[in-house]
Amino acid sequence: MEFLSDYGLFLAKVATVVVALIIIISVIASAAQKDRGDQQGEGELRTRKLNDRYRRLKEALQSRLMDDEQRKQWQKSEKKRLKAEQKAKKQRAKSTTDNEGAPRKPRVFVLDFHGDxxxxxxxMLRQSVTGVLSVAEAGTDEVVVRLESGGGLVHSYGLAAAQLDRIRNKGVALTVCVDKVAASGGYMMACVxxxxxxxxxxxxGSIGVVAQLPNFHRLLKKNDVDFEVLTAGEHKRTLTVFGENTEKGRQKFLDDLQDTHVLFKEYxxxxxxxxxxxxxxxxxxxxxxRALDVHLIDEVMTSDxxxxxxxxxxxxxxxxxxxxxxLPERLGLATSSAIEHSFWRIVGTFRNQNIQ
Incomplete structure (x- = not known):
């Protein structure tokens, strides 16, 4: 027992030291990150050419389907092809420099939006759209948005949709790809x-508006708890969570919901x-x-x-x-992701057990 007690005390000391070191390192890293952020800005625009990505996937599979002799011959031909492409690219770059009006290959800019x-x-969408519109040419280039969202707050999704309106207003072709869901506020964005x-x-779809809130007035009244709502302005507060709701306030709330729905439909x-x-x-x-039948979409196809x-x-x-x-933010995000992943694994396990 004495050994276990000493060992437990030792582990507690080690844990304390480790936690202290993590806190110190986090503070130092955070300060350094802040300094870099002040010098370089709050973020950066990153690009990745998908043509190269898809080509590499194709080449990796092709090479694995060949025997050794075929692979050698294929690799030789690929080297020649890549060399010819590089040469042609240099010539195009030179001709573009010599003649700025020379036609170039169209560009497709791909943006992702995952809505909560x-x-x-x-x-993030705002910054990406600003960057793309600074170089995209109307009538030549295109913007593709891979959109996934089940909707949410009206004002938040109204602003998100307005960012896509900027692309349309500039005359740049805009395509939205939906692989899983674009409902309510998500469809508000897609329809642009x-x-x-x-x-x-x-x-x-889900072109509608919903609002719901609990009311604890009867519970508070039962326990002799008073709750007062003081307002200046007839419609400053219509429905409340703790106060007693009136039919007049309820009707005003419904009128506001209906007006929001009308605006949604008009949009x-x-x-x-x-x-x-x-x-x-x-x-x-x-x-x-079914969405194609009612003209909510224009074509059935995956983004890939x-x-x-x-x-x-x-x-x-x-x-x-x-x-x-x-660093503290990254650690927090990693912890949050780990907890979320563990939660869904437990849910999935429980669901599979019920199915069996």
């Missing part, structure tokens, strides 16, 4: 596009005039193939199919704005 209830990716493409079982109807907005604005959802085809005709470049994070 607050549309937290909006700021000149063309909407969705996978066969992607969820689209979608203006951008998709072929859509029977009255038939699809009841809050219902449609899967990809569309981008692979685009690589044949254009330079396809993925663009993303990445925020610089301090």
């Amino acid at each position: 209830i607050k549309a937290s990716d909006t700021d 596009a000149d063309r909407i493409i969705a996978s066969p079982f992607a969820i689209l 979608v109807g203006e951008r998709r005039p072929a859509l029977d907005i009255h038939a699809v604005s009841n809050g219902d959802i449609w899967f990809g193939k 199919e569309y981008l692979l085809a685009a690589c044949e005709r254009a330079d396809v470049v993925a663009v993303g704005f990445h925020q610089r994070r301090s």
Whole structure:
């Protein structure tokens, strides 16, 4: 027992030292990161050419399907081809320098938006759109947005949709690809596009508005707890969580919801005039193939199919704005991701057990 007690005390001391070191390192790293952020800005725009990525995938598979002799011959021919491509690229660069008006290959800029209830990716989208619009040419280039969102706060998604409106207003072709879901606020963003493409079982629509909140007034009253709401202005507060709600306040709240729904329908109807907005604005959802029937989308196709085809005709470049994070922030995100991953593993295990 004495040994176990000493060993436990030793572990406690080691843990204390390790935690202290982590805190010190985090503070130092955070300060250094802040200094770099002050000098270099709050983030950076990163690009990745998808043509090269898809080509490497193809070449890796091709090489594994060949025997040794075939692989050697193929590698020799690939070297010759790449050398010829580099030479042609240099010639095109030279001709472009000599003649700035010479035609160039179209470009497709690919942006990603993964929406939560607050549309937290909006700021990243804003920066990416600003960068792309500074170089994109109307009538030649295209922007593709891979969009995934089940919707959320009206004002947040209104701002996100306005960022995509900037692309359309400049005359640059805009395509939205939906592989899983673009509903409610997500569809508000998607409808801005000149063309909407969705996978066969992607969820689209939900053109409606919902609000819900609990009310604890009766519970507080039962326990003799008073709650007062003081306002200046008749409609400053309509429904409350703790106060007693009136029929007049409830009706005003419903009127506001209805007006928001009308604005939503007008927004979608203006951008998709072929859509029977009255038939699809009841809050219902449609899967990809059914969404095509009611003109919520223009084509059934995955984003992978569309981008692979685009690589044949254009330079396809993925663009993303990445925020610089301090070490404590990165540690916090890693911890959060680990907890979330563990939670969904437990849920998945429980679900599989129930299915069996």
